[in-house]
Amino acid sequence: MNASALRHRPIYGGLFGMGKYALATLPSVSHGLHSLHYLVIEPGPGIVLSIAGDKLSALASAREVLRATAELARVEAADREQSLGQGELWPPDAFAQPPIRDTVQAQVSRRRREIFDKCGGRCHYCSTPLRLDGKWHIEHAFPKALGGLDEITNLFAACVPCNLSKRDRTALEFVTQTIGGQAV
Known part of the structure; x- marks a missing residue:
């Protein structure tokens, strides 16, 4: 057409x-x-x-x-x-507020639990108490950057400030260069 x-x-x-x-x-x-x-x-x-x-x-x-x-x-x-x-199944006001849910505790891995128990629930360097489900780092005593292994004997629990200030030094270097939390 x-x-x-x-x-x-x-x-x-x-x-x-x-x-x-x-x-x-x-x-x-x-x-x-x-x-x-x-x-x-x-x-x-x-x-x-x-x-x-x-x-x-x-x-x-x-x-x-x-x-x-x-x-x-x-x-x-x-x-x-x-x-x-869905008006026939539930009244409209049932969805006005989001449901209140119980706080579900996050699963903690077996390895993280082992390291936490090994260090007695405290930072390896400053002895600050840590919570198992809290914010803390798994620390390599001999850094991976220098060839350290991911074995339980080389891993420790460390609070965030200690781990970040340690950087890629060994645990021995970090402890000897830091006295009472003050860098020497």
Whole structure:
């Protein structure tokens, strides 16, 4: 179909609204004779609602399509509202506040627990008490950067300030260079 062959004018009123749809005519040849087909179209997206041999039939079938589409949209909206709302199962105010949950303690790995127990729950360097589920670091006495291993004999519990100030020194270097928490 060629765009220049299709002539159309807007349809106003009723189900057709305010010019959203148009009545178009399309000249054609049928059984060796010239004929004219009537179409009800939505010009923007180019949707054809109906095609017929006369205007009244084209308009009547387009009305049926629009009624069916409107009914389908209404049913889908009702289904969507029912599935999203859940109004029948729970009252709307049940979800006004988020549920209050008990604080769940985080799982502590076996290795972290072993190191904590090995150090008696205290920082290896300054003896600050540590909490098993608190913020503390697993410290390498002989740093990994210098070839230290990830074995339990080389690992200690350290508070965050001690671990960060130790950097890549060995535990012996750190202890000898620090007296009472003051760098020498």
